[in-house]
Structures are given as C-alpha cells and as structure tokens.
Amino acid sequence: MIRVLGIETSCDETAASVVTLDGGGAPKILSDIVLSQIEEHAAFGGVVPEIAARAHVEALDGIIEAALADSGVDLADIDAIAATAGPGLVGGLIVGLMTAKAIAAAANKPLIAINHLEGHALTARLTDGLDFPYLLLLVSGGHTQIVAVRGVGDYQRWATTIDDALGEAFDKTAKMLGLPYPGGPNVEKVAATGDATRFAFPRPMKGSAQPDFSFSGLKTAVRQAATAIAPLSDQDVADICASFQAAVADALDDRVSRALNRFRQEFPGEAKPALVVAGGVAANRTIKATLEALCEKAGFAFVAPPLKLCTDNAAMIAWAGIERLRAGIAGENTADFVPRSRWPLDSISAPMVGSGRRGAKA
Ligand code: KG4
Ligand code: ZN
Numbered sequence: 001m002i003r004v005l006g007i008e009t010s011c012d013e014t015a016a017s018v019v020t021l022d023g024g025g026a027p028k029i030l031s032d033i034v035l036s037q038i039e040e041h042a043a044f045g046g047v048v049p050e051i052a053a054r055a056h057v058e059a060l061d062g063i064i065e066a067a068l069a070d071s072g073v074d075l076a077d078i079d080a081i082a083a084t085a086g087p088g089l090v091g092g093l094i095v096g097l098m099t100a101k102a103i104a105a106a107a108n109k110p111l112i113a114i115n116h117l118e119g120h121a122l123t124a125r126l127t128d129g130l131d132f133p134y135l136l137l138l139v140s141g142g143h144t145q146i147v148a149v150r151g152v153g154d155y156q157r158w159a160t161t162i163d164d165a166l167g168e169a170f171d172k173t174a175k176m177l178g179l180p181y182p183g184g185p186n187v188e189k190v191a192a193t194g195d196a197t198r199f200a201f202p203r204p205m206k207g208s209a210q211p212d213f214s215f216s217g218l219k220t221a222v223r224q225a226a227t228a229i230a231p232l233s234d235q236d237v238a239d240i241c242a243s244f245q246a247a248v249a250d251a252l253d254d255r256v257s258r259a260l261n262r263f264r265q266e267f268p269g270e271a272k273p274a275l276v277v278a279g280g281v282a283a284n285r286t287i288k289a290t291l292e293a294l295c296e297k298a299g300f301a302f303v304a305p306p307l308k309l310c311t312d313n314a315a316m317i318a319w320a321g322i323e324r325l326r327a328g329i330a331g332e333n334t335a336d337f338v339p340r341s342r343w344p345l346d347s348i349s350a351p352m353v354g355s356g357r358r359g360a361k362a
Contacts, residue, residue: 001020001021001022001023002020002021002079002080002322002325002326003018003019003020003073003077003078003079004018004019004020004078004079004080004081004082004112004318004319004321004322004325005017005018005064005067005068005075005078005080005081005082005103005318006018006019006082006083006114006314006315006316006317006318006319006320006321007060007064007081007082007083007084007096007099007100007314007317008083008084008096008116008119008312008313008314008316008317009056009060009083009084009088009092009093009095009096010084010086010087010088010089010092010093010096010116010312011047011052011088011089011092011141011142011312012036012037012038012040012041012047012052012055013034013035013036013037013311013312013313014034014035014037014055014056014059014060014063015032015033015034015035015063015312015313015314015317016031016033016060016063016064016066016067016068016314017029017030017031017032017033017067017313017314017315017317017318018030018031018067018068018070018071018073018078018318019126019315019318019319019322020073020322021322021326027126027319027322029126029315030070030071030072030073031066031067031068031069031070031071032067032308032309032313032314032315033063033066033067033070033314034308034312034313034314035059035063037051037052037055038181038182040052040055041181042180042181045171045175045181046171046175046181047089047141049089049090049091049092050091052089052091052092053089053091053092053094053095056091056092056095056096057095060095060096060099061099064099064103067314075103075107076107078107078109079109079110079325080104080109080110080111080112080321080325080330081100081103081104081109081110081111081112081321082100082111082112082114082317082318082320082321082322082324083096083097083099083100083101083111083112083113083114083317084096084097084114084115084116084119084317085097085113085114085115085337085338085339085340085343086115086116086339086340086341086342086343087115087116087117087340087341087342087343087344088116088142088341089341090339090341093339093340093341094339097113097337097339101335104335105335110330111334111335111337112320112321112324112325112330113337114317114320114321114324115320115343115345116312116317116343117138117143117145117147117155117343117345118153118155118320118345119316119317119319119320120136120138120140120143120278120279120310120316121136121138121147121149121155121278121345122149122152122316122319122320122323123276123278123305123309123310123316123319124136124274124276124278124303124305125319125323126305126309126315126316126319127305127306127309128303128305130274130276130303132149132150132151132154133148133149133150133151133263133267133270133273134149134273134274134275134276134303135147135148135149135259135260135263135273135274135275135276135300136148136149136275136276136277136278137252137256137259137275137276137277137278137282137291138277138278138279139165139166139167139252139277139278139279139280139281139282139287140165140166140167140278140279140280140281140311140312141165141167141168141171141182141184141279141280142165142167142168143160143161143165143279144160144161144165144166144167144213144215145157145159145160145161145345146158146159146160146211146255146256146259147345148263148266149276151327152323152324152326152327152329153324153327153329155345155346156346156348156349157344157345157346157349158211158259158262159211159212159213159255159259160212160213160349160352161212161213161214161215161352162212162213162214162352163214163215163216164214164215164216164219165215166213166215166248166252166279166281167182167184167279167280167281168215169215169216169218169219169248170182170183170184170187170248170281171183171184172219173187173219173222173240173241173244174186174187176219176222176223176226177190177226177232177237177240177241178232178237179237179241182280184280184281184283184284185283187241187244187245188241188245188283188284188285188286190237190238190241191238191241191242191244191245191286192238192242193235193238193242194235194237194238194239194240194241194242194243195238195239195242195243196239196242196243196245196246197243197246198239198240198242198243199225199239199240199243199244200243201218201221201222201225201243201244201246201247202217202218202221202247203247203250203251203254204217204218204247204251205251205254205255206250206251206254207254211255211258211259211262212255212352213251213255215248218244218247218248218251222240222244225240225243226240245284245286245287246286248287249286249287249290250290252287252290252291253290253291253294256275256291256294257294257298260275260294260295260298260300261298263300264298272299272300272301273300273301274300274301274302274303275291275295275300275301275302275303276303276304276305277291277302277303277304277310278305278310279310279311280310280311282304282307282310283307283310283311288304
C-alpha cells in the first residue's frame with residue numbers, strides 16, 4: 001500500500017488530498033479538498049497573483065488538516081508528500097512547496113516535487129486506469145497543449161498556444177461583453193440562445209501545418225465585431241458568444257485531428273488509442289461534442305475524467321507522486337527543489353509565450 005498526501009497551489013485553487021494505491025494496483029482517493037478563490041478575484045475580472053498567494057497562505061494549513069482528517073490516515077502513515085512545484089504563479093508555488101517541505105522535514109517523509117502538467121497528464125490513469133500511450137488535450141485558463149503521454153515522466157508536447165490559453169480567450173471575451181468572471185461558463189450559457197452563424201469569426205491556425213494554437217486574433221475579431229454594432233443588445237451578446245464558441249470548436253477540431261493523425265503514425269500498434277481531455281474548458285458541451293464526434297470518426301476512445309478531477313485539484317498531484325514512487329523516479333526530487341514558474345513537461349519543447357495572470361503558459 002502506498003499513501004501520498006498531495007498539495008496544489010499553482011493558481012487560484014488551494015487544494016490537498018490523500019490518495020492510496022493498494023497492493024493489487026487499485027488507486028483510491030481518500031480525500032480531495034479544493035478551495036476556490038473565485039470570489040477573491042471576481043471583482044478584478046481575473047486572477048491577481050498577490051491576492052492568490054496571500055489566500056493560499058491563509059487557507060493551506062486548514063485544507064491540509066482537513067484532507068488528512070477526511071482520509072482517516074495519520075500523517076505518520078503517509079509515505080510521501082507530493083506538491084506542485086511548477087509551472088504556475090510563483091507566489092502560490094512557494095507557499096505550497098515550502099509548506100510541503102516543512103511537513104516532510106518535521107514528519108521525516110520524502111518530498112516529491114510535481115509538475116502540475118504531469119498531474120493533469122496522468123489523471124486518466126487514476127480515474128480510468130488508462131494504459132500508455134495516449135494523447136492528452138489540456139485546455140484550461142493557463143494552458144492549451146496537446147501532449148503525447150508515453151510513460152511516467154515521458155511526455156512529448158506536440159502543440160501549445162502561441163498567445164492566449166483557450167480558457168483565457170473565453171474569459172477575455174466574456175469581459176469584453178460585460179459577462180461576469182469566470183467567463184467560460186457564462187459565455188457557454190449565453191451562447192445557447194445565440195445564432196452561431198451571425199458572425200464569421202476566424203478559425204485560428206486552421207489548415208496550418210504547424211500544430212500549435214492561437215486565440216488572440218479571434219479575440220481581436222470579437223472586439224471589432226462588438227465595437228462595430230455597439231451598444232449591444234442581449235441578443236447581440238448571445239450571437240457573438242455563439243459565433244465565438246463555434247469558431248473555437250472548429251479550430252480545435254482542425255488542430256486535434258492533426259494530432260490524432262500523428263498519433264496513428266507514431267503508435268501504429270494501438271488498435272483503439274485514447275484522447276483524454278483535461279482542464280476547465282473541457283466542461284464546455286459544444287467543445288466536448290466536437291471532440292467526441294472527431295474521436296468517433298478517427299477510431300479513438302474519448303476519455304473525459306469527472307470535471308472535479310479535470311480542473312485543478314490535489315488528487316492528481318498525489319497520484320503523480322504515487323506514479324513516480326511506483327516507477328522508481330521520485331528520488332531526484334529532494335528538499336532542495338526550487339519552484340519553477342516555467343517548467344515544460346518535456347525538455348525539448350521550449351516555452352512559447354510569456355506569463356499571463358495565471359502564470360507561465362508553457
Ligand atoms: O482548469 P481550470 O479550472 O483552472 C485553471 O485554468 O487553472 O480552468 C478554468 C478555465 C477558465 O478560463 C474558465 O473560463 C474555463 O476554464 N471554463 C470554461 C467553461 N468552464 C470553465 N470555458 C468554456 N466553457 C465552459 N463551460
Ligand atoms: Zn491546471
């Protein structure tokens with residue numbers, strides 16, 4: 001039996017969780033506590049790094065205590081502490097990693113520094129018992145990436161965004177149209193009553209041989225359309241949201257279908273490979289339906305873990321710790337580990353863009 005305490009503080013969720021792996025190889029989430037800071041940031045229309053770091057300091061002790069209490073596992077019986085050490089907002093990373101180091105030192109436990117993206121990448125093995133290799137589409141407020149997941153610690157980033165993350169594009173569109181933060185769910189809600197054919201927004205990167213994503217041109221097109229017809233009626237806003245969402249779904253369809261083709265070529269032995277989605281944007285029904293249809297056509301299994309485990313949480317961090325322990329590659333993470341605001345999953349993929357308000361994107 002392996003028992004790991006996970007800690008996540010890389011953005012605007014303070015989270016702690018205890019996950020176990022029994023002798024038969026079955027994982028179990030014993031506790032999974034996530035405190036969202038949405039209310040603290042809502043007035044500013046996005047995550048404010050200093051507010052996030054302070055909120056983590058205030059909440060983290062209590063969240064860890066609650067996660068241990070909920071799990072019924074004594075700290076003395078925990079095998080290791082796994083904490084997100086990057087990429088993300090450095091203030092939050094410092095709070096989480098320093099707390100983890102302190103607990104590890106006091107309780108004489110090993111510390112495992114986890115790459116947040118590895119947490120997302122391995123979640124489908126915790127929830128669905130997926131075997132390697134598989135393809136991951138991560139679409140959140142901070143990241144938009146396609147990653148070939150080949151093994152524990154063995155990832156290849158095939159695509160990333162060259163400007164905004166997709167969730168960020170939803171959030172900025174919402175802000176422009178006067179919809180509340182966080183924008184994604186509100187854009188989706190309003191889009192349901194809109195006409196998706198009214199505005200012919202660009203499909204960024206569609207048809208490009210380069211596999212990457214781009215959303216800033218689409219954002220500009222939305223702003224220009226909104227300015228041209230201002231003041232906006234409720235119906236105008238709904239039509240813009242629906243047209244924006246259709247453009248995004250279409251662009252994703254094109255980008256992801258390229259990656260599915262590449263996966264087929266690189267892993268010809270996989271009869272029914274899987275595409276896994278993660279990140280808050282995976283909640284969007286139009287996007288989900290688009291990806292599902294694409295997978296169906298391409299002969300891929302479509303795997304969408306429960307939303308609570310798709311969005312930021314500490315169970316995925318604890319699980320990544322378990323995977324590393326099991327694979328015997330937890331040892332390189334010592335108490336000397338320094339938080340990394342930038343930390344690409346694979347060493348060959350260079351960072352593409354600067355830091356947003358949710359931290360570095362690659
Ligand atoms: O993974 P997540 O919870 O957190 C981080 O990015 O750290 O993702 C949040 C992002 C936000 O940008 C939010 O607007 C977007 O996911 N989002 C959505 C939907 N629900 C959340 N975007 C589109 N449609 C949704 N239904
Ligand atoms: Zn995340």
